[in-house]
Amino acid sequence: MGRRDYAILLLLAKLGLRADEVATLTLDDVDWRASEILVRAKGRRRARMLIPPDVGAVIVAYLRNGRPKSSCRRLFVRPHTRARRRLCFRMCDHHDRQGRSRSRWNRRLRTPRFHIFRYSLATELLRSGATLSEIGQLLRHESHDTTRIYAKVDIDALRTLSLPWPGDVQ
Template sequence: MRRARRRSGRRRKQIGNEVRNPIRQMLKLAVSGYIGRGRPHKPDNPFERQAPGLLKYLTEEKGLRQRSMYQYQFSLRQFATYLERIGIDDLAKLSPTVLSGFIAEYAPPRVSWSTVRNACGVLRVFLRYLHREGVLAKDLSSLVEFPQSYRHAGVPRSISWEQVDQVLAGIDRRSTSGKRDYAMMMLLATYGLRAAEVATLTLDDIDWRNERLKIRDRKAGNTTTYPLSAAVGAAIIEYLKNGRPATTCREVFMRCCAPHAPIGSAAVVSRAAHFIRKAGISVPRAGSHVLRHSCVQRLLNANFPLKHIGDYVGHRSASSTQIYGKIAVEQLREVALGNGEDVL
């Protein structure tokens, strides 16, 4: 009974959004100065007033690609929020105490070690830029210390393939959102894609005639072409025919509620986490990477060489794949006995 009420409440909220969002869009066009109560706009450069040339510097001088820019913008917004909360409105007032306070607050278990290290790297670049532009009298970048962590200290967050099946089975494929979510989860589990790679997949990346799937601009800077799995292809076709809203956007996966914009990588992570928890599976930091890790582990258990697995999922270095050896007990035994040279 309680579960039925929750479903009913979610459905009412969804219907409300479907009604309100088009009205808000109409009011924005018809009423001058109308802002509404939608999601607040996130500025591309949260420090536009004091560092207006930052984004141009990152793209033109640092040569950052769009996916890296998203990471930089996310970390910079986190830093801007922190400064606002502690009452710092002038970047010239930045100090070692302020910087160390941000790193201490922005640390595990709230986020992963890799996220903290990325934020530290972004902050260092930002501080060097501020010094170059004369905003800071001294270069404070060396004061940002990377937190001590060990690359292979953690165990990948994989689940068994039977549990992956449970996750997929828990998706209601009768609804439009369910058709979309099922296709996304199939891509994550079958190819070990990253959330951003699913979110940015376009109609042009699927070659139906030759049954090929192309993943462009990967984290390693390369492009990977996969055979299009029959099951994955069927899931995508079902969504395109009976779930995807009418739109001129080329991205495959769209938001269900108007305005129908392409789905973001954070939403892919969130949907994966939702279905993992719905299946009753307990795993640290549930999300899309759990399915990615599970894909890698399945290939490893099938005795594929680590080099081939790394190429398959787009790892930038062999060390990214070698961590899975920590839980490949049977293969480690083969290596110890001298029968597993092809694994390393």
């Protein structure tokens, strides 16, 4: 269970995949020779993405030592409801330990919105100097307006774009 959860979390956090994109991955979507994964994105689009070596190693560990024997071709065999809840509780507990706001969590059901991983990845890329265009390509956004949502987070970068206030008033 831990290997599967870890592999899922890495795909969400490092590749910026959406939860449904992870859920629909099949064994045939992984091209080990090219280190690529075929992602079925929104709008029936498909995208090939490079698999970083650390993410690939975690997926291999899951396939070898964590994936139950099954004729199902999905990469991640669908977890029982209890297992999914356990993953959600672990994530909530981790979130609490980090002292982060729970505004992105459904308090009643204690289930995370997995989209927060895409948002965190984009924010980190923006802080490390990536352009909005590069972030939009990675996250497979059709519109630049969608990617611009992430710009509001980087206050220091936005300050460099602002004009000085006229006069002595600040």
